[in-house]
Amino acid sequence: MLPVIALVGRPNVGKSTLFNRFTRTRDALVADLPGLTRDRQYGHALLQNNPFIIIDTGGITGGEVGVDGLMAEQSMQAVREADITLFIVNAREGLTPVDEAIATQLRAENKTIHLVVNKVDGLDQNTVLADFYRLGFDSVSAIAAAHGRGVGKLIDNVILPAANIDPDLEETETVDSEDDPEKGPKLAIIGRPNVGKSTLVNRMLGEERVVVYDMPGTTRDSIYIEMERRNKQYTLIDTAGVRKRGKVHEAVEKFSVLKTLQAINDANVVIMIFDAREGITEQDLNLLGFAIDAGRSLVLGVNKWDNMSEDKREAVKEAIARRLHFADFARIKFISALHGTNVGHLWEAVDEAYASARVKMTSSKLTRVLEMAVAKHQPPASGRFKIKLRYAHPGGHNPPRIVVHGNQTKSLPKSYVRYLEKSFREALKVVGTPIKFELKESK
Ligand code: GDP
Numbered sequence: 001m002l003p004v005i006a007l008v009g010r011p012n013v014g015k016s017t018l019f020n021r022f023t024r025t026r027d028a029l030v031a032d033l034p035g036l037t038r039d040r041q042y043g044h045a046l047l048q049n050n051p052f053i054i055i056d057t058g059g060i061t062g063g064e065v066g067v068d069g070l071m072a073e074q075s076m077q078a079v080r081e082a083d084i085t086l087f088i089v090n091a092r093e094g095l096t097p098v099d100e101a102i103a104t105q106l107r108a109e110n111k112t113i114h115l116v117v118n119k120v121d122g123l124d125q126n127t128v129l130a131d132f133y134r135l136g137f138d139s140v141s142a143i144a145a146a147h148g149r150g151v152g153k154l155i156d157n158v159i160l161p162a163a164n165i166d167p168d169l170e171e172t173e174t175v176d177s178e179d180d181p182e183k184g185p186k187l188a189i190i191g192r193p194n195v196g197k198s199t200l201v202n203r204m205l206g207e208e209r210v211v212v213y214d215m216p217g218t219t220r221d222s223i224y225i226e227m228e229r230r231n232k233q234y235t236l237i238d239t240a241g242v243r244k245r246g247k248v249h250e251a252v253e254k255f256s257v258l259k260t261l262q263a264i265n266d267a268n269v270v271i272m273i274f275d276a277r278e279g280i281t282e283q284d285l286n287l288l289g290f291a292i293d294a295g296r297s298l299v300l301g302v303n304k305w306d307n308m309s310e311d312k313r314e315a316v317k318e319a320i321a322r323r324l325h326f327a328d329f330a331r332i333k334f335i336s337a338l339h340g341t342n343v344g345h346l347w348e349a350v351d352e353a354y355a356s357a358r359v360k361m362t363s364s365k366l367t368r369v370l371e372m373a374v375a376k377h378q379p380p381a382s383g384r385f386k387i388k389l390r391y392a393h394p395g396g397h398n399p400p401r402i403v404v405h406g407n408q409t410k411s412l413p414k415s416y417v418r419y420l421e422k423s424f425r426e427a428l429k430v431v432g433t434p435i436k437f438e439l440k441e442s443k
């Protein structure tokens with residue numbers, strides 16, 4: 001599981017500014033699911049190359065009623081979900097009664113709280129900090145989020161140790177999540193509430209004679225279900241979490257962004273479910289963005305395809321073509337989880353995507369594909385310089401990573417990288433998984 005950082009504090013202390021600074025390191029997509037997560041933003045961040053999930057909260061105003069009360073409750077919920085809580089205060093305003101009230105609430109959660117005094121730019125740090133030491137927290141940092149001052153120290157001295165990461169260790173590449181080949185690929189079934197995830201999970205389990213082992217889950221975690229289909233092992237990650245457990249049909253907290261993000265991160269293949277009757281919504285696009293950002297293999301399932309008029313079906317297909325082109329590497333299956341229609345094809349797409357994520361690549365083959373692609377279309381010149389692509393070698397699996405060496409590779413336009421991706425995808429027959437490129441400078 002990725003460590004989770006929650007940012008809490010009054011409005012306007014600089015939480016979003018810090019959130020943006022943390023998530024910027026990696027074209028982060030922000031899941032903003034209106035209605036479900038009012039005023040909460042979730043993002044992925046790479047801090048010194050270590051992946052985290054960050055939750056930004058709407059802010060606690062001290063007003064306990066109405067929208068403010070709801071916002072405060074959501075902030076506290078974020079604290080409960082988090083491994084690391086950063087309590088942000090504003091150096092320019094000094095310590096306020098609301099800060100003191102928030103501190104009291106946070107202490108009641110029995111978690112280590114890290115106080116972060118923001119906006120110290122242009123102020124005398126010692127004077128400012130003295131004021132806030134009165135809150136009695138052991139961990140106090142001074143930063144200027146808007147300018148980045150102190151943020152590196154905050155990461156090295158507070159966040160990484162709190163996540164039990166040694167900041168002096170060599171930076172490591174994120175490892176392939178290929179942990180236990182015995183148990184087969186992990187499949188995360190994700191999607192908005194009511195798109196049919198639990199119906200699908202039950203269908204996937206019930207379709208064949210399966211061996212199911214339930215793993216106890218908490219509200220925070222998805223349920224992991226090991227199963228066998230046609231002599232192959234899989235683990236379903238059930239984010240809906242409404243399967244029958246024991247004799248009781250427990251409808252635990254049905255939808256949680258955090259649970260979904262953790263499931264995506266832990267999965268080998270993400271099965272993203274849409275509701276054909278609702279079309280493609282903003283929330284769908286946000287979730288899909290997360291799955292793609294995480295580099296997971298992907299299968300798209302458009303559910304509730306039963307009983308739809310031809311006109312409606314055409315409209316959905318048109319919306320998919322228009323809005324899902326950024327996921328065009330993934331197979332799309334039109335299914336009915338309720339009746340089981342096309343669920344077999346969904347399984348085939350899953351197997352194909354998983355095999356693609358682990359496709360065998362050799363340096364000689366990759367270099368040959370590169371040479372052929374370049375021969376067909378030369379990279380454009382970058383100013384006075386010619387961009388030269390020399391050779392390629394494999395950089396890892398799951399998703400496949402291809403390292404391309406050459407000159408002026410930093411100037412290679414995105415459109416050309418897309419062209420390369422297409423060429424490699426066709427040559428390697430990779431479907432349902434993104435391909436990551438690393439461009440290296442070499443003589
Ligand atoms: P949030 O409501 O807690 O998310 O606060 P925001 O991140 O939206 O910031 C509120 C205001 O404070 C914005 O105008 C920011 O530009 C400003 N701000 C944020 N960080 C700093 C900082 O380090 N120094 C200064 N001077 N202003 C900052």
Ligand code: GDP
Nearest residue numbers: 193194195196197198199240303304336337338
């Ligand atoms: P979840 O919240 O994503 O787990 O969604 P559920 O599996 O609980 O399904 C929500 C509702 O959609 C339920 O009433 C299901 O019976 C219904 N549903 C699920 N799959 C289908 C389907 O393929 N066709 C139709 N017509 N209804 C479906």
